[in-house]
Amino acid sequence: MLTDPEFLRRLETLFLLTRKVLGGSMRADRRSMKKGSGLNFADYAEYHAGDDYRHVDWNIYGRLEALVVKLYELEEDVTVHFLLDCSPSMETKFLFARQVVAALAYIALSCHDKVCVHAVADRLTPLLPSAHGRGKVFPMLRALEEAPLVGKDTDLSACASEFQRRVKRPGVCVLVSDFFAPAGYAEAVKRLQWGRHDVFFIQTLDPAEMKCDWKGDVEMECCETGARRKVTITAAEVARYAAAVKEWNDGLQRECARRGVGYVQAFSDAPFDRVVEVILRKGGLVA
Amino acid sequence: MTFLLPQFLWALLALAPLAVVYLIKVRPRRRKTSAWFLWQGVFQERRAASWLQKLRDWLSLALMTLAFILLVLALARPVSRNGASAERLVLIVDNSLSMNAADRLAEARRAAMGLARSLPAGGRASVFALGEELVSASGFTASRRELSKGLDAIQGSDAPLNIAALDHFFGPGDTNGTRRVILFSDGCFAGADQLPEGIELVKVGEPGDNVGITAFDVQRIPGADRPLGIFFQVFSSAEKEMEVDAVLTHETADDIRRIFPLILQPGLNEPEILELPNGDAGRWILTLEIDDALERDNVARAVVQEASPVRVAVRAPETRAFWRLCVEAFGEGVSGLMLTDENPALTLYRGEVDAASTERLAVFAPTGASAFWQSVSGEPTEATARVLLPEHPLARYADLDGMVFNGVRDIVPPEQSIVVVETDDGTPLVYKTSSDGSTAYVFNFDPALNHFFLHPLFPVLIWSTAAELMNLEDAPYSMLPAGAVAELPAGFEVGEVSTPDGEVIAFSGGRFGPLERFGFYEVTSGTNRLTVACGGAPVAESGMAATIEVEDVAVVTGGFPLSDWFLAAALLLMALECALYHRRKVG
Numbered sequence: 001m002l003t004d005p006e007f008l009r010r011l012e013t014l015f016l017l018t019r020k021v022l023g024g025s026m027r028a029d030r031r032s033m034k035k036g037s038g039l040n041f042a043d044y045a046e047y048h049a050g051d052d053y054r055h056v057d058w059n060i061y062g063r064l065e066a067l068v069v070k071l072y073e074l075e076e077d078v079t080v081h082f083l084l085d086c087s088p089s090m091e092t093k094f095l096f097a098r099q100v101v102a103a104l105a106y107i108a109l110s111c112h113d114k115v116c117v118h119a120v121a122d123r124l125t126p127l128l129p130s131a132h133g134r135g136k137v138f139p140m141l142r143a144l145e146e147a148p149l150v151g152k153d154t155d156l157s158a159c160a161s162e163f164q165r166r167v168k169r170p171g172v173c174v175l176v177s178d179f180f181a182p183a184g185y186a187e188a189v190k191r192l193q194w195g196r197h198d199v200f201f202i203q204t205l206d207p208a209e210m211k212c213d214w215k216g217d218v219e220m221e222c223c224e225t226g227a228r229r230k231v232t233i234t235a236a237e238v239a240r241y242a243a244a245v246k247e248w249n250d251g252l253q254r255e256c257a258r259r260g261v262g263y264v265q266a267f268s269d270a271p272f273d274r275v276v277e278v279i280l281r282k283g284g285l286v287a
Numbered sequence: 288m289t290f291l292l293p294q295f296l297w298a299l300l301a302l303a304p305l306a307v308v309y310l311i312k313v314r315p316r317r318r319k320t321s322a323w324f325l326w327q328g329v330f331q332e333r334r335a336a337s338w339l340q341k342l343r344d345w346l347s348l349a350l351m352t353l354a355f356i357l358l359v360l361a362l363a364r365p366v367s368r369n370g371a372s373a374e375r376l377v378l379i380v381d382n383s384l385s386m387n388a389a390d391r392l393a394e395a396r397r398a399a400m401g402l403a404r405s406l407p408a409g410g411r412a413s414v415f416a417l418g419e420e421l422v423s424a425s426g427f428t429a430s431r432r433e434l435s436k437g438l439d440a441i442q443g444s445d446a447p448l449n450i451a452a453l454d455h456f457f458g459p460g461d462t463n464g465t466r467r468v469i470l471f472s473d474g475c476f477a478g479a480d481q482l483p484e485g486i487e488l489v490k491v492g493e494p495g496d497n498v499g500i501t502a503f504d505v506q507r508i509p510g511a512d513r514p515l516g517i518f519f520q521v522f523s524s525a526e527k528e529m530e531v532d533a534v535l536t537h538e539t540a541d542d543i544r545r546i547f548p549l550i551l552q553p554g555l556n557e558p559e560i561l562e563l564p565n566g567d568a569g570r571w572i573l574t575l576e577i578d579d580a581l582e583r584d585n586v587a588r589a590v591v592q593e594a595s596p597v598r599v600a601v602r603a604p605e606t607r608a609f610w611r612l613c614v615e616a617f618g619e620g621v622s623g624l625m626l627t628d629e630n631p632a633l634t635l636y637r638g639e640v641d642a643a644s645t646e647r648l649a650v651f652a653p654t655g656a657s658a659f660w661q662s663v664s665g666e667p668t669e670a671t672a673r674v675l676l677p678e679h680p681l682a683r684y685a686d687l688d689g690m691v692f693n694g695v696r697d698i699v700p701p702e703q704s705i706v707v708v709e710t711d712d713g714t715p716l717v718y719k720t721s722s723d724g725s726t727a728y729v730f731n732f733d734p735a736l737n738h739f740f741l742h743p744l745f746p747v748l749i750w751s752t753a754a755e756l757m758n759l760e761d762a763p764y765s766m767l768p769a770g771a772v773a774e775l776p777a778g779f780e781v782g783e784v785s786t787p788d789g790e791v792i793a794f795s796g797g798r799f800g801p802l803e804r805f806g807f808y809e810v811t812s813g814t815n816r817l818t819v820a821c822g823g824a825p826v827a828e829s830g831m832a833a834t835i836e837v838e839d840v841a842v843v844t845g846g847f848p849l850s851d852w853f854l855a856a857a858l859l860l861m862a863l864e865c866a867l868y869h870r871r872k873v874g
Contacts, residue, residue, distance in 0.1 A: 148319060178321065182324035194706045214316075214318055218316055218869040219313050219316065219318070220326060221315075225323070228317075229326075241326065241329050244322075
């Protein structure tokens with residue numbers, strides 16, 4: 001359960017750990033490339049008529065008799081979009097994926113970032129509209145807790161297109177999925193990057209999916225489409241499957257590296273807070 | 288093709304439910320996968336063999352069905368009815384005395400089993416043991432196991448082989464000519480060279496030197512010192528003369544009464560006859576101290592019964608002295624007579640008969656009224672006797688034919704009487720009759736006349752009458768040969784017999800047997816007890832060296848029986864299916 005006290009305690013502990021890892025106050029947070037009325041000095045600019053006299057640097061004028069105004073970095077909040085794979089293929093690791101999303105969203109909310117959660121399956125479905133501040137922690141956790149497995153397929157490309165249409169403002173986009181999408185993931189990466197988002201992939205996997213323990217005659221059923229096929233699994237098939245899974249995951253990792261997308265692979269048998277800690281240490285996602 | 292056990296074919300009805308169970312059992316397990324598209328890629332390369340995979344369950348079902356059908360057919364014992372398959376063997380194992388010699392019986396069993404094992408498909412055999420009688424050990428069967436059990440059940444006997452018992456197979460009633468009769472024997476039996484045509488003899492055993500007691504008898508003989516007459520005869524199959532001690536013991540082996548040093552010549556030796564003074568009644572055992580091929584014929588046994596004379600009373604006061612002489616003339620021996628008035632078993636009358644007479648009586652010169660004659664009348668006359676039943680016990684030892692008797696009167700015997708002797712004019716002279724549980728011999732003449740008392744036939748006639756009424760001649764012999772039936776004396780109609788092996792068997796009809804083993808048989812009938820001895824080996828059995836020539840006997844074998852082939856095929860199919868099943872279950 002995502003809203004029980006024990007889980008909340010672990011989130012709080014994780015948040016404190018985050019502060020220790022990143023150092024200083026978690027306040028404000030994300031620096032913007034825009035110049036504005038922030039506190040941090042950014043640059044000087046030539047004075048033009050109409051500029052605010054309060055920003056004129058009189059020391060410079062005293063020494064150089066030139067009127068220049070100080071420019072400050074614009075401090076603005078960003079929106080962290082969590083795209084949670086809710087397709088039936090996530091059944092065995094869905095709790096783990098929601099715990100990871102909850103932890104990261106908790107940290108984001110605690111850092112005064114906006115958080116938005118979307119369900120990814122054969123289409124994009126909003127789970128949590130834009131939320132801001134720690135007061136939205138419980139709505140966020142409830143929304144994740146009640147999130148159902150939906151859809152008949154995992155279509156990352158379609159979901160990315162939908163996300164691109166809905167979200168115009170660049171932000172941070174975290175896609176949590178097993179990435180077992182028959183249509184692939186490359187198109188999704190492209191579309192998310194076109195929206196100028198900071199994209200981060202968290203691949204959650206069930207260790208049982210990495211290898212095959214079945215032997216002999218098996219009627220295999222796709223957990224998403226319900227398609228069935230009677231097959232005989234021998235040692236050769238087991239080896240080929242293991243190789244195929246490895247090749248698929250390696251391809252994902254290579255694609256992420258090539259496109260500068262953050263990537264973390266997490267197994268559902270690991271503690272979620274440990275996974276979040278690794279993500280924090282790698283940086284780029286929070287703060 | 289027919290089936291010996293067709294009831295097993297009903298098991299084929301189980302095919303349908305078994306097929307359903309099988310299909311349920313082999314149904315693959317359903318597994319969900321989240322990487323369906325990856326598996327699709329894995330199996331894309333193996334599409335060529337998929338049709339075989341689809342057919343595999345049905346192929347397995349067909350294999351199992353076929354295996355099941357073959358198994359059922361094997362259990363039903365199919366038999367081919369043509370050619371050698373129809374062969375039927377009658378295996379007869381000689382278990383007579385000579386087969387007790389070193390492993391001969393076991394060798395015969397092995398030879399018979401070897402022949403049974405090589406029976407062709409569908410061939411059947413039966414097993415018999417042949418000693419004094421032909422005894423079935425196993426009926427016709429194709430089961431090697433049954434035949435083996437039958438052969439194992441055959442035990443050695445001390446009785447000689449009775450070749451006449453084989454008439455069962457070749458007698459007039461025999462109509463089945465398709466079988467082969469094979470006798471497994473050492474050939475040491477009387478008439479070995481006269482085997483019925485059609486019997487194939489498989490000879491077992493090797494010749495060996497043997498000495499055996501062929502006859503042994505111990506009898507009480509007259510004499511003041513209660514002597515015993517001892518008779519025995521020994522056969523030797525050795526080629527040379529040899530010395531042997533014969534030890535005579537009483538009751539137990541430790542009570543040695545006499546040792547006879549014998550010098551035995553090859554063949555049947557002269558009988559030894561000797562007298563043993565103060566001989567006790569009871570068991571007597573004669574043992575030859577020699578280690579030879581056949582041990583069982585080195586010991587012979589005999590029994591001397593305790594003397595028990597018949598108690599005879601005489602109701603003829605005026606001529607009692609003559610009667611006493613006649614009775615006491617046979618006063619000694621096992622079956623003697625003793626004159627007494629106390630508890631008589633037989634009463635002799637002259638003249639009238641008492642109303643309360645004994646169960647057995649003899650009446651001479653009948654007068655007055657009695658249940659033993661309807662009427663007696665007329666004056667006593669003289670008449671010549673004519674024997675009507677020469678084989679009757681009364682006439683066997685006393686030749687009465689043509690003798691002249693005095694005191695003959697007209698007498699009418701009761702109905703159902705047996706007239707043994709009559710006069711020339713048809714008047715009954717000696718007849719046997721019964722009334723109210725009493726049996727009487729009526730002698731229609733007066734022995735006091737014409738001095739018949741003094742005739743030597745008179746005591747013979749008295750003893751013959753007593754012997755016939757008391758069954759004295761049925762007293763057991765001191766020794767009976769193996770294979771004989773023991774006829775027991777009066778008083779032993781029903782009871783139990785304890786055999787030398789310790790087995791207790793019931794008997795009825797005053798007889799038991801045939802006697803299979805040498806030794807003493809203890810007979811009990813109510814309070815009566817009797818010991819019967821069995822011993823004495825026939826020369827043919829003791830000889831141990833048969834000269835009969837035999838030909839090799841073999842069964843034309845057709846290989847494994849059909850059921851074995853079916854079983855092998857079923858096992859092969861099941862092994863194949865197991866491989867397929869293994870492939871399906873563990874890949």
